[in-house]
Amino acid sequence: MMSQRVKVGVAVGALVVALALIIYQFSSQGPDISSLASGAPALDSETGELFPRFMAPREVAPWLNTDTGKRTIWPAEPCYYLPDGRIKSKPTYVIPSGIGFTDAKVCPDCGRKVVSRNPRPTSQEIEIAKKEGR
Numbered sequence: 001m002m003s004q005r006v007k008v009g010v011a012v013g014a015l016v017v018a019l020a021l022i023i024y025q026f027s028s029q030g031p032d033i034s035s036l037a038s039g040a041p042a043l044d045s046e047t048g049e050l051f052p053r054f055m056a057p058r059e060v061a062p063w064l065n066t067d068t069g070k071r072t073i074w075p076a077e078p079c080y081y082l083p084d085g086r087i088k089s090k091p092t093y094v095i096p097s098g099i100g101f102t103d104a105k106v107c108p109d110c111g112r113k114v115v116s117r118n119p120r121p122t123s124q125e126i127e128i129a130k131k132e133g134r
């Protein structure tokens, strides 16, 4: 039988541990785990869902979408262009042509063909576009 004193001691001990955990949770300014994982943008060719930081398995695309159970996830490339050729700050992600995806796509926004390692504007150009609200 535990004495009353031991019971109180255990309760206080548990409380201290709980408080310490709470304080640790709030005080730890460590980096977000999701930002540590690299990943790369990927798109589901059927649902159109974008996975901004998809951790691709070590196998050839298309990859399994665990939500749908289908192998419909492909690497995606950002397209930073507007139909008139100007640059926008928020890219449209497109499954590039020539990666085995038979339904080769052009960018739905600007109509350009998007390829693997799609040419990107400079960060300055993107910054200007952002300032100008594009």
Ligand SMILES: [Zn+2]
Binding pocket: 079, 080, 081, 082, 092, 107, 108, 109, 110, 111, 112
């Ligand atoms: Zn585009």
